[in-house]
Amino acid sequence: MAVTNFVPDLWTAKILVALRKKAVAGGLVNRDYEGEIKRQGDSVKITSINDVTIGTYTAHTDITFEDIDDATRSLVIDQQKYFAFELDDIERAQSVNGGAVMNQALDNATYQLRDVSDAFLLAAMNTAIQGTSNDLGTVAIHTTKQNLYDAFVDLSVTLDEDNVPEEGRWSVVSPSLHGRLLKLDSFIQAGDSASPLARLNGFIGEIAGLSLFKSNNLPAVTDAAATGGLAIAGHGIATTFAEQITSVEAVRLEKRFADGLKGLHVYGAKVVRPTALAVAEFDATP
The missing domain is CATH 3.30.2320 (hypothetical protein PF0899 fold)
Structure with missing residues (x-):
């Protein structure tokens, strides 16, 4: 039995919406650089300008010009998490609605991805400030x-x-x-x-x-x-956060009478203002 009704773009969009809708930490960060992230391993260089010095002016005295100093940090997409599951033709035939089983499994995979990334974000925040003032x-x-x-x-x-x-x-x-x-x-x-x-x-x-x-x-x-x-x-x-669902694929398993579904979620976070x-x-x- 082949997978004939799979639309990758629709399934991918569904996963992303669920991840952002239900996450706690995911709603407490910014996603300013997410559009610049394309695949795992990518990074974005974040440039910030240091404070400008304010001086006191004295009449008939030259003022001092200072260089604009900047600092650069990297937001790296270094987390890669995946799901992969299959539904055997026999199990599909014995279920009331085989498609519903796959959808339920996808919903669960979405929740698990959200849960893992949520814990990752909170841990990153905590690590950045432990032992500081x-x-x-x-x-x-x-x-x-x-x-x-x-x-x-x-x-x-x-x-x-x-x-x-x-x-x-x-x-x-x-x-x-x-x-x-x-x-x-x-x-x-x-x-x-x-x-x-x-x-x-x-x-x-x-x-x-x-x-x-x-x-x-x-x-x-x-x-x-x-x-x-x-x-x-x-x-x-x-904290800035970027994520992408880089791939969602429905496959017919070659050595089994089963349909499979797999997806890859990549993301990264950077505490830019501790x-x-x-x-x-x-x-x-x-």
Whole structure:
């Protein structure tokens, strides 16, 4: 039985939409350079201009001209993930709707790709700021609930001090930390006013000027005492992300009576403004 109704462009578009629609971290980054990425191994050189020096003018005195200094960083597409599955003709014949089985498998593959890239993004953010001045260390939250709220205030103040725009700030927490936040009067839940799309993307409310998102893909803590997990706060200007579904192919397996479907997802991320991120870990041990 040959695959006769497969349209590569349509299937590829479906995968990309699902990846961006359901990802938590994928919605908290910028994709400024994505259009310049064509295939795995590609890279984009990102040029930034250093701050211009401001001088004091004195009448009848020459002013000083300075060179424009720039810094260059690379966004490299160094992650390659694939899916590949098959449906035997016998299994197709025994199923109520063989096409639905393939679609279900594709939906699951899409979810798995999203899940892996989401964890990759959060880990990249965390790695970029661990041990920096924007790493607030471990906060004890088992002694008083106020400490938990204060930690998010401190995260927000850290972003203030680094001139991060106030609009669009966010923080990502684990489900267990979300449970503790629900017990705080200062936590504003998303409620019915949040759009279904926002809730789908993990949005759960606001605290200390930060839009809060919930994810199971946060990286492991660096402090063994941080039993309450961690929270990453930041802004979309901090991290740039680019992805492509470079190939989706339906094949008739040569040595089997089966149809196969395979796809390749390539992507990369670069924290271009580490000061637009902050992190805190939490000690929840009684």
